[in-house]
Amino acid sequence: MHAVGTSRQPGAPAVRTAVVWDVLRAALADRVAVTGRDRLDIVDAGGGTGGFAVPLAALGHTVTVVDPSPDSLAALERRAAEAGVGVRALQGDAADLGELLPADGTDLVLCHSVLEYVEDPGGALAAMARLLREGGMVSVLAANPLAAALHRSVSGRFDEALKVLGDPEGRWGDRDPTPRRFTRESLVRLLGASDLRPGEVHGVRVFADLVPSRLLDGEPGAAGALIALEQAAAEHPVLRDIASQLHILGHR
Incomplete structure (x- = not known):
């Protein structure tokens, strides 16, 4: 198992997700230290083809993906097999989480680009909160x-x-x-209504969606420089609020 606290993002660094991985790495390291368990239980609600789930499984965690699309789950299983890791795949919606998984048995639930599309965002988030052990977290990533x-x-x-x-x-x-879409204030309210303690809000893709891809492809070191810029902007009180997505952890 790779060290959870390593400064390197699992797999190739990705400009669009670097800030999220920074937060998740720190949160997982803290959770491992508190629980004494190297192998955490993670649920990725709407995790699709496993962009987060497979790297988390590669770190040694137990990961379950719940997604309504059988095609996405099939692609997830292929991706996990190619990476040599095991990921549990369950077909279902966010509303089905309570029927598919036990309460109080999860350390981290990923809710990335889900609340924008579910019929009842508050109900979905409450269902995720019920899966958590005491001290567990929901990672919310939503369009701004x-x-x-x-x-x-x-x-x-x-x-x-x-x-x-x-x-x-x-x-x-x-x-x-x-x-x-959700503002910083609306996400904080939504977490509070689900009995989750809101953490700090980070901006994701402040600049990345405004930079032409040719600038990244044609300039050595450009991607790394843009990641550093995104990391610096993620907590900036003005730049954070114009990011393409907002990321926040809700703590039980």
Whole structure:
């Protein structure tokens, strides 16, 4: 098993997820120290093809992915087999978690890009909270409406950007593929309503979605430099709030 606290992200460093991995590494290291267990129990709700689940399993943890798509779960199993790790795959929705998994048996639940799409975000988060052992955590990653407004405006869609700012769900129109987005304040309220203690909010992809890919592909060291920039911006009180996504841990 690799050390949970290592400064290197599992697999190739990824600009889009570096900040999330930084938070998860620290949280897992703390949890290992508190429990004395190197092998933690992790549930990835809506984990799809295993972008987080497989690296976490490679660190030696027990990982279960719950996802409604059989195709995604099949891809997850192939990815896990290629990595030489075991990941449990269960078909189901966030609303099914209480029926699929026991209460009080999980150290960490990942809820990444899920709350935007479920019918009842509060109910889904409460179901995840019930899976946690005392001291366990839910990792929430959600789309930010302020970033949506910024991105619509830089592409010249000023009316849509304005609509995002006034829409209670943070949407830019009927064709918006994202059903809802969450501000920092709304995520904190949602966690509190689920009896979870909100941790610090981090901005994810503050700059990454604004940088042309050709700049990263053509310049040696550019990806590493952008990761360093993202890490510095993640806690900046202004830049954090315009990130494409917001990341927060809720503690039981």
